[in-house]
Amino acid sequence: MIPVTKPFLPPIEEYTKYLDGIWQRQWLTNMGPLASDLEMKLKNYLDVKHLLFVTNGTVALQMAIKALDLKGEIITTPFSFVATTSSIVWEGCKPVFVDIDKNTLNIDASKIEEAITDNTTAILATHVYGNPCDVHKIEEIAKRHGLKVIYDGAHAFGVKLNGKSIFEYGDISVCSLHATKLYHSGEGGLIVTKDPELLKKLALIRNFGFSGPESFAELGINGKNSEFHAAMGLTNLNFIDAIHKKRKEITEYYNSKLSGLKAVRPVWHKQGTLNYAYYPLVFDSEELMLKCIEKLKTNEIGTRRYFYPSLANTLPYLEPADFDVTDSISRKVLCLPLYFDLSLEEVDLICRLLLRVQNN
Numbered sequence: 001m002i003p004v005t006k007p008f009l010p011p012i013e014e015y016t017k018y019l020d021g022i023w024q025r026q027w028l029t030n031m032g033p034l035a036s037d038l039e040m041k042l043k044n045y046l047d048v049k050h051l052l053f054v055t056n057g058t059v060a061l062q063m064a065i066k067a068l069d070l071k072g073e074i075i076t077t078p079f080s081f082v083a084t085t086s087s088i089v090w091e092g093c094k095p096v097f098v099d100i101d102k103n104t105l106n107i108d109a110s111k112i113e114e115a116i117t118d119n120t121t122a123i124l125a126t127h128v129y130g131n132p133c134d135v136h137k138i139e140e141i142a143k144r145h146g147l148k149v150i151y152d153g154a155h156a157f158g159v160k161l162n163g164k165s166i167f168e169y170g171d172i173s174v175c176s177l178h179a180t181k182l183y184h185s186g187e188g189g190l191i192v193t194k195d196p197e198l199l200k201k202l203a204l205i206r207n208f209g210f211s212g213p214e215s216f217a218e219l220g221i222n223g224k225n226s227e228f229h230a231a232m233g234l235t236n237l238n239f240i241d242a243i244h245k246k247r248k249e250i251t252e253y254y255n256s257k258l259s260g261l262k263a264v265r266p267v268w269h270k271q272g273t274l275n276y277a278y279y280p281l282v283f284d285s286e287e288l289m290l291k292c293i294e295k296l297k298t299n300e301i302g303t304r305r306y307f308y309p310s311l312a313n314t315l316p317y318l319e320p321a322d323f324d325v326t327d328s329i330s331r332k333v334l335c336l337p338l339y340f341d342l343s344l345e346e347v348d349l350i351c352r353l354l355l356r357v358q359n360n
């Protein structure tokens, strides 16, 4: 059985060596020393000014919307994981979808302006599969209309744009450290901002709004994360180069073997680095893709239609709406298995099966 993804697990003793300290300190959560250490190490690794380690990527999105005090309409992409949209609704705002670009699969920045109304307060865009959005154009539009910008960087761990961390763009960027992500802490999320005032506010929000043992400065939530999760994050950070190297190798192997397949890869931002978070393919037709899924399934190989269907016409709490590019792409996009333990022999098998489907 080859799953579409598998969490990276470090050698167990690398993780358990953190447990003695946790037992000695009896400090299990609430911004403990391991969580602080993880924040410091991630700041260094990602080369960002400020960062908070939080519960998960979804809460990070909700905290970002809350901290920026957003109301009314938020422009966003229908081609993302459900949390991008649900966090907007959860915070009492209205998601306004803008179609994606058919090459990058990110929000089409040239269509943002026509969606702006008097009620628009922000843009929340996803760096889909880690591919940087057109951040410069988005920033320019946001400035012109006085809008805030949040990036859902759940896929974009470690990505740089023009030599700078992708998380340094926008007012706030968030990342997910969920077990299935490229780099993870079991459950976890990151919030990045360049603004020290915003950081202070987010730190208060993360801890119920407490400004002292008996005083509150903000409406807060429990957005903290535990020492056990921090330990997993610290352990996995030691393997990040190996993870990156292996994923790059697998990706390039897929690329070389699948060049004859009737499918294309998303067009990457020219100034952006790759993090090999996923291996998406946009097939020429849904029919071919469905046959490929079937073929792989009978050989016990998992795939995922990620993202399908479009968020604009599936959520029971929103009026359905169609978007030409998103609807067409989401029907034809498939992510192939990609994880640290995947062997090149397995990749070879996957590729041979795919090509066999096409050539039959």
Ligand SMILES: *Cc1c(COP(=O)(O)O)cnc(C)c1O
Binding pocket: 056, 057, 058, 059, 080, 081, 083, 084, 126, 152, 154, 155, 175, 176, 177, 178, 188, 189
């Ligand atoms: C995984 C993911 C999230 C949610 O992150 P969690 O840590 O699972 O809450 C949000 N947006 C995108 C694009 C994701 O892939």
